[in-house]
Amino acid sequence: MIGSNIKKLRVQQGMTQKNLADKLFVSAQAVSRWENNEVEPSVSTILELAKIFGVSTDEIMGIESQKVDDDTEPLKEKENTYHDIPRQFLAVCHNCNQPIYESNEIVRKYDSVVWCKSCETNRITKERNARIDKSIKRRVKSFIISPILAGIWLWIAISGGGFTDFETVMLSIFGTISIFTFTSCCLLANNFIGEMTLTIMSWGFVKMPGLIFTLDLDGCLWFLTVKLGLFLLGMAIFLAFALFALILGLILSVFVYPFAIVKNYRRPDEIEDVF
Ligand SMILES: [Zn+2]
Secondary structure (H helix, E strand, C coil): CHHHHHHHHHHHCCCCHHHHHHHHCCCHHHHHHHHCCCCCCCHHHHHHHHHHHCCCHHHHHCCCCCCCCCCHHHHHHHHHHHCCCCCCCCEECCCCCCEECCHHHEEEEECCEEEEHHHHHHHHHHHHHHHHHHHHHHHHHHHHHHHHHHHHHHHHHHHCCCCCCHHHHHHHHHHHHHHHHHHHHHHHCCCCHHHHHHHHHHHCCCCCCCCCCCCCHHHHHHHHHHHHHHHHHHHHHHHHHHHHHHHHHHHHHHHHHHHHHHHHHHCCCCCCCCC
């Protein structure tokens, strides 16, 4: 009973015993045994078969067609009335549960999970739109925060007498520009500036060695002194790296920013999720 149903559905869908066996991760012999009614497939296999064939488990177990099983004529009639256009059924979309009839409509996701083309196209469009939204938000953020920070620097430079000689004028102007470009590059996050700066800063985290000391007053004093010394050394190393990273980032960002802002406008769906 079950065997002949499996065979019928398999042949209907143009599958060989091997094709079906591969989908179920069993041997072709196992499929052959089910079809010859030597062995009955397990309940989980029947559920899997129903999914593969896109039919109900009842249909595989022959519960519905039992009444007309003796006579094949009514079954044929029924088929003809229900399927006005005879189409080859291929699979069911795992996302919208709609049957798929054309092989070029099938998008393979993983293992035996398939989606229809329209579901996959929708998903890609949605993902792309989400990335574009994110890109636009980043641009807006960069247009708000960067001028504020650059403005603060300019204000400090002016009020602190930054425009007295050539060097301070250059420092004030270049500082204002580079703070704007550096902050923007980091906020746009479609370039290497932010990541590079953080990476160089992280190199400054040096693990200080542990100490062995005796538990008397001298030992404790020695311990505290050396510990404090190592702490200050660690801080100095970190600050040196952080300063170097910042200066490098500030300088490079001036050259990177034009590309970053153009990229944000032209290809907003290409963003790197650094932050
Ligand atoms: Zn679908």
